[in-house]
Every structure is written in structure tokens, then in C-alpha cells.
Amino acid sequence: MTIPQAPAEVIARKTIATLTSDVAGVAPAKPARRLPVEKEWPTSAIVAVQIGILVVIIAAWEIGAATGFIDKFFWSHPSAIYHTLTIFFTTGDAFTDIAFTFRSTILGFLIGTFAGSALGLSFWWSKNYAAIVQPYIICFESLPKLALAPLIVLVFGIGIASKIAIATALTLVVSTLTTFAGVKAVDPDGEKLFYSLGASRLQVFRKLVIPSCLPWIISVLRVNIGLALTGAIVGEFIASQHGLGRAIIYAGQTYDIALVWVAVSVLSALAVVMYVTVSWIERVLHKGIKV
Amino acid sequence: MASTKLLIDDVSMKFATPAGVFHALDHIDLAVLRGSFVSLIGPSGCGKSTIFNIVAGLQEPSEGRVLIDGVDSTSTIGRVGYMLQKDLLLPWRTLTDNIILGMEIQGVKRAEARARALPLLRRYGLAGFENAYPRALSGGMRQRAALLRTLLFDTDVVLLDEPFGALDAQTRLRMQEWLLQLWEDFGKTVVFVTHDVEEAIFLSDEVYVMGARPGRIIATIAVALPRPRLRACAATPDFMALKERCLDLLHSQAPPDIEDAA
Numbered sequence: 001m002t003i004p005q006a007p008a009e010v011i012a013r014k015t016i017a018t019l020t021s022d023v024a025g026v027a028p029a030k031p032a033r034r035l036p037v038e039k040e041w042p043t044s045a046i047v048a049v050q051i052g053i054l055v056v057i058i059a060a061w062e063i064g065a066a067t068g069f070i071d072k073f074f075w076s077h078p079s080a081i082y083h084t085l086t087i088f089f090t091t092g093d094a095f096t097d098i099a100f101t102f103r104s105t106i107l108g109f110l111i112g113t114f115a116g117s118a119l120g121l122s123f124w125w126s127k128n129y130a131a132i133v134q135p136y137i138i139c140f141e142s143l144p145k146l147a148l149a150p151l152i153v154l155v156f157g158i159g160i161a162s163k164i165a166i167a168t169a170l171t172l173v174v175s176t177l178t179t180f181a182g183v184k185a186v187d188p189d190g191e192k193l194f195y196s197l198g199a200s201r202l203q204v205f206r207k208l209v210i211p212s213c214l215p216w217i218i219s220v221l222r223v224n225i226g227l228a229l230t231g232a233i234v235g236e237f238i239a240s241q242h243g244l245g246r247a248i249i250y251a252g253q254t255y256d257i258a259l260v261w262v263a264v265s266v267l268s269a270l271a272v273v274m275y276v277t278v279s280w281i282e283r284v285l286h287k288g289i290k291v
Numbered sequence: 292m293a294s295t296k297l298l299i300d301d302v303s304m305k306f307a308t309p310a311g312v313f314h315a316l317d318h319i320d321l322a323v324l325r326g327s328f329v330s331l332i333g334p335s336g337c338g339k340s341t342i343f344n345i346v347a348g349l350q351e352p353s354e355g356r357v358l359i360d361g362v363d364s365t366s367t368i369g370r371v372g373y374m375l376q377k378d379l380l381l382p383w384r385t386l387t388d389n390i391i392l393g394m395e396i397q398g399v400k401r402a403e404a405r406a407r408a409l410p411l412l413r414r415y416g417l418a419g420f421e422n423a424y425p426r427a428l429s430g431g432m433r434q435r436a437a438l439l440r441t442l443l444f445d446t447d448v449v450l451l452d453e454p455f456g457a458l459d460a461q462t463r464l465r466m467q468e469w470l471l472q473l474w475e476d477f478g479k480t481v482v483f484v485t486h487d488v489e490e491a492i493f494l495s496d497e498v499y500v501m502g503a504r505p506g507r508i509i510a511t512i513a514v515a516l517p518r519p520r521l522r523a524c525a526a527t528p529d530f531m532a533l534k535e536r537c538l539d540l541l542h543s544q545a546p547p548d549i550e551d552a553a
Contacts, residue, residue: 193379196347197444198369199396207396211383 076257084258085265093242097263098270100242101232104160105274108167109228116172117217120179124186124209125201137180141173149234158239167231171224175217182216183209218285225278229271244270295361296325296480297346297371297448302355304341304506314505315341319355321499321508323480325447330483330491330498332537334544338506339484343450346482347373359448369397372449372479376456378437380425386436387412387421393444408443415439415473431462438470442477452484464522467493471520488537492516493525498533500540510540 058078064070065077072080088094123130149166156162186209194204236245244267251259304316316338323329331339344350346357348368357365364370372393380389390412391404399407412421417435425433434454441449454470455463467490474481485491491498492514500510514533516524524530 187379189375189377190379190381192344192349193373193375194396195349195368196371196373197393197396203396207392208381211381214383 073255074257076261080258081261081265084256085262088259088262088266093247094266096242097244097247098266100160100240101163101229101236101244101267102270102274104163104232104235104243105167105225105228107160108164108231109171109225111164112168112171112228113175113217113221113224115168116175117179117213119172120176120183120217121205121210121213123180124183124205130180137173137176141177145169145173146231146234149231149238153235153238158241162238163232163235163240163243166235167228170227170231174220174223174227178216178220179213182213185216186212215286218282221278221282222275225274226271229267229274233267294325295322296327296359297321297323297482298358298361299342299346300356300358302342302345302352302357304338304345304350305353316345316352317505317507319506319508323448323482324496326478326480327496328474328481328483328494330485330495331501332485332488332491332498332541333501333506334503334541335486336506337501337503339501340452341506343373343452343482343484346448346450347371349373370446370448372441372444372446374437374441374449374451374454376453378425378433380433380436380440382425385422385424386417386428389425390436390440390443392440397445408439411439411443416469429462430458431466434458434466435469438473442473442479446479448480448482450482450484453486454483455490456486463490468522470494475519488534488541489525492530492533492537493520498537500537502544509544512536 061070061075062078065072065075070077123133145166148169152165152169153162156165190208190212191204194208199207232243233245233248236243237249240246244263247263248260248267251257251263299319299321302316302319303314306313306315319338319342321342331342333339341350345352345365348357348364348366348370351366355365356363359370380386381392384392387405387408388401390408391399391401394404394407395401409421412418415435417432417439420428420432425436428436434457438451438454441451451470455466458466471494483491483494495514498512498514499508500512501507502509512533516527516529
């Protein structure tokens with residue numbers, strides 16, 4: 001039996017390795033490991049892949065529908081959707097519907113955010129008042145507000161008022177609770193400082209509480225715009241004469257699947273535009289308040 | 292000579308706790324002369340901050356009165372400048388606008404307050420940072436700004452609660468000298484709280500040594516070192532002797548956190 005002979009230098013290296021690892025008291029011969037680094041692609045490549053995926057999906061859908069692999073009746077297909085889209089924008093109600101949904105969303109968003117923030121801030125004025133009102137707010141928060149939508153439509157009618165009301169109901173509570181959290185986070189030492197300077201409550205409120213809570217108020221804007229849009233659409237689902245939500249429901253009920261897709265796409269485009277705008281406003285405001 | 296500016300007259304503070312009545316302060320008497328600089332030193336929990344809160348009118352004492360210029364000022368706010376441990380600069384205001392806060396609250400127009408504050412900012416080492424926001428400043432600068440805000444608030448008495456506690460040793464020494472300069476320029480009556488015996492002696496005309504549980508003044512030590520004081524005076528035998536005495540007094544009390552651990 002012959003033992004394969006290792007070259008002399010390997011033996012020497014091993015001995016040194018064993019020696020040093022004995023000294024260090026660790027297991028010998030760990031493989032060297034490099035820091036894992038992912039090479040980042042240029043933006044153009046990322047965008048190209050993103051567009052590629054979209055093209056593949058649309059092409060597969062179209063081909064699938066043409067070959068009968070996908071049921072055109074239930075799923076429609078891209079060329080029909082495009083056709084409906086042009087009709088929707090030329091002879092259809094596209095602009096009326098978009099304007100209606102946009103208006104109810106924005107108004108609900110503004111009313112809900114402002115009223116909610118004001119309500120949250122108002123809790124600073126009295127601990128008793130805050131303690132009394134708080135359970136009601138939390139109760140209203142845990143309630144699925146959309147469950148109230150039919151009632152709201154009955155009360156406010158099938159016009160824009162009911163859509164604004166639902167959007168307001170959804171955004172109000174979020175703003176209230178977040179602002180209240182901000183109020184509770186106001187530094188008590190800051191209040192001490194103000195009072196030691198002889199400040200009135202109104203001065204503390206205006207110069208300390210409101211500025212401290214602004215970042216909290218701003219942080220919910222993005223969430224609220226999404227909620228307001230949801231509220232407006234649900235309102236239109238229930239009863240409406242205009243709006244993208246109504247277009248979706250109407251198209252669904254008449255099996256006009258292409259129109260469903262068109263309305264949903266326009267709705268997402270609207271949502272993206274509003275979301276991006278609000279994100280931008282948020283950033284500008286955050287910079288403006290220097291916190 | 293000088294008259295009594297601030298008089299703390301037999302002030303006690305009790306809190307009801309589940310374990311019984313807790314005496315935070317027990318019959319504190321303290322008379323501070325106009326334009327003098329006094330320090331309170333003592334172990335944690337001896338009620339130094341409670342005294343300040345009472346003098347500033349932020350807490351109502353269980354017994355006793357606070358008199359400023361002989362007028363009863365117990366539980367009235369806005370009579371003294373009060374600087375807390377934290378600098379409490381408002382992050383959304385520039386340095387200048389932070390410093391004028393006191394004047395602004397007292398109803399001075401912003402533009403006028405700024406005009407009054409600017410020369411002082413420049414004179415006291417904050418030149419070039421007038422429009423900077425607090426987060427852009429070092430700890431020492433923030434503390435300077437907080438001190439200026441306190442001094443610019445138009446009151447004769449100023450309470451400083453460990454203003455340099457969070458600063459590194461070198462900055463702290465510079466700030467002490469800076470504070471003495473300010474005190475001489477402004478002629479305010481200063482009550483200073485610190486943990487640092489050397490700091491207390493270096494700055495003060497009188498040092499009050501406090502004991503804990505109940506919080507009380509156990510000794511008043513007059514510091515007769517000549518002014519203006521230079522850093523070197525900390526090495527003189529007089530200074531050493533005073534320091535020794537203060538430390539002895541502080542050590543003579545049982546450490547409260549061991550005694551009351553149960």
C-alpha cells in the first residue's frame with residue numbers, strides 16, 4: 001500500500017496552517033469567501049427588460065386569444081381592448097368619468113386629511129376630552145367603513161356628494177390617529193421650555209405642537225390618496241351616473257370585458273399620477289419643514 | 292451691598308406614592324443675591340431639578356413660597372429664564388429664530404427680535420450660523436444657542452440645569468469660560484445645577500451642597516476666589532481645599548441608590 005506523496009511545499013503550507021489555526025484555536029482550512037456583490041445594471045437595461053416583459057405578456061395574451069387557448073369572452077384580448085380604448089376616449093365618456101372620479105377623490109382626500117389632522121391636533125388641548133373621544137375614534141377605525149357605503153349613498157344621494165363622503169370617511173380616521181400619535185410624541189420638555197418662557201397655551205399650540213406634528217400629518221398623505229380613490233370608486237360601484245367605478249360596474253354587467261380592462265387601466269393611470277404627485281408634495285413639504 | 296434677588300422661602304415638595312409620602316424637598320431656604328452666580332450640587336435624585344421647576348413656576352410646591360425681588364412668584368411662569376439639560380432647539384427654526392423664541396413669546400415682533408439677537412449671535416461665537424438649522428451644528432454650538440436663548444429672554448434670574456452635562460471635557464471647559472464672560476456682560480443672577488464639583492466652584496460665588504431623601508441643603512460654601520477667574524485658579528490650594536470640602540460633604544452621605552435599592 002502506497003501513500004500518495006504530496007509535494008513538499010504543500011506539506012509545509014499545511015503545517016503552517018495547522019500551527020496557526022492551533023494557535024488561534026479555530027478549525028483549519030476554511031475556504032476563502034468573498035463578499036457577495038451583485039453587479040447593478042444600467043437603468044436603460046432595467047427599463048428594456050421591464051418593457052420586454054410587458055410586450056411578452058401582451059403578445060402571449062393576444063396569441064393565446066387568437067389560437068383559442070384563452071377564452072376571449074371572459075378575458076377579452078389586447079387588440080379589442082385597444083379598440084375600446086380609442087372609442088372610450090373619442091366618442092365615449094372618458095373625460096367626464098375621469099374628471100368625476102378625480103374630483104371626488106381629491107375633495108374627499110382634502111376634507112378627510114384636513115379635518116382628521118385638525119381633530120387629531122385638537123386632542124392636545126384637553127386630556128379629558130381626548131380620553132373621552134378616543135374609544136369612539138378607535139371604534140370607527142376598526143369598523144370597515146366601506147360597510148357604511150350603502151348608507152352614505154342613501155343619505156347623500158347618487159351624486160358626487162356621496163363619493164366625497166365615503167372618501168372622507170376612509171381618510172379621516174387615518175389622519176386623526178396619526179396626528180394624535182404625533183401629539184402624544186410632542187416633547188414634554190419642549191412644552192416645559194415654552195411655559196418657562198411664559199407662553200400661553202395657544203402659543204405652545206401654534207409654535208410647538210403644530211410644527212412637531214407636521215411630519216406626522218404629511219406622512220399619511222400618500223396612504224390617504226390611495227384610500228380616497230378606493231372610497232370614490234366604491235361609491236361609484238354602489239350608485240352613480242358617472243365615474244370610472246361606474247364604467248367598470250356597467251361594463252361588467254353588460255359583459256363588455258374590454259371596457260372593464262380599459263376603465264381599470266385608466267383608473268390605474270389616474271392612481272399613479274395622483275400617487276406620484278402626492279409623493280412629490282410630501283417630499284417638498286418635508287424639505288420645507290426641515291425636520 | 293447687593294440685595295436679595297431670588298428667595299426660596301421654606302419650600303417643601305411631597306409626592307404621594309403607593310409606598311407612602313415621598314419628600315422630594317424638605318424645607319429648602321435659599322437666598323440668592325442680585326447679580327451673583329450660585330451652584331447647586333448633589334447626588335442624583337436630590338431634587339435639584341424639582342427646585343428649578345418650582346422656581347420656574349412649572350410645579351407648585353407643597354409648602355413655601357418663591358420670591359423674586361420680594362414679590363411672591365410661586366407658580367407663575369415666565370419670571371425666570373430656564374435652560375433644561377437638553378438644548379431643545381426647534382429643528383424647524385433657524386438658529387436666529389430659535390434664539391428669539393423667548394422674545395417672540397413675550398410679544399416682540401420677529402423682525403425686531405432678530406435685529407436684537409444678531410449682534411449677540413456674532414459676538415458670542417455663532418457668527419456665520421445665523422441661518423443654519425440646529426441639526427447642522429455641533430453639540431457645543433447648540434448649547435451656546437440654547438444659553439443665548441435663555442439669556443435673551445428678558446429676565447434677571449437664569450436657571451441652568453446641567454447645561455454642559457452632555458459635552459466632551461474640552462468643549463465643556465471652553466463653555467464654562469464663555470458662560471462666565473456672558474454672565475459678566477449680561478449681569479444676570481444665575482443659579483446653576485451640576486454634578487461636577489470643579490465646575491461648580493470655578494463658576495460660582497456660592498455653592499450649595501444638597502443631600503438626597505429628603506432633598507435638602509446640607510451646606511453652603513462661599514467661594515471667595517477672585518474674579519475674573521482663569522483656568523489656572525483650579526490648581527490653587529484654596530480651590531483644592533474647597534473641592535475637598537465639597538467632595539467630603541457629598542461622600543459623607545450614603546449613596547442613595549444602594550441604600551434604597553430595596
